[in-house]
Amino acid sequence: MANQNIYFTKYANDKFEILNKYKTFVTKEQVEEAVRLPDVTRRKGKYSIYVKGELAVVVKMEDGINKIITFYPTK
Numbered sequence: 001m002a003n004q005n006i007y008f009t010k011y012a013n014d015k016f017e018i019l020n021k022y023k024t025f026v027t028k029e030q031v032e033e034a035v036r037l038p039d040v041t042r043r044k045g046k047y048s049i050y051v052k053g054e055l056a057v058v059v060k061m062e063d064g065i066n067k068i069i070t071f072y073p074t075k
Contacts, residue, residue: 004035006066007067007068009068011070012069015070030052031057031071034052034071035057035066039053046060047069048060056072
């Protein structure tokens with residue numbers, strides 16, 4: 001999935017700070033890598049869930065843009 005357009009929703013951008021409060025640190029680069037090079041990919045309705053290591057990213061494809069809805073640690 002190289003050269004994809006990735007857009008972070010407001011909630012996804014806010015999620016970095018939310019997780020930081022709980023001493024869970026995730027970078028934008030880690031989220032983007034999970035979308036580009038996932039270990040596991042699942043579909044749930046109109047959403048795709050990409051899992052890389054211990055990070056899951058929920059994405060909605062709109063007009064050729066991967067919109068990051070949210071992300072979360074899996075462990």
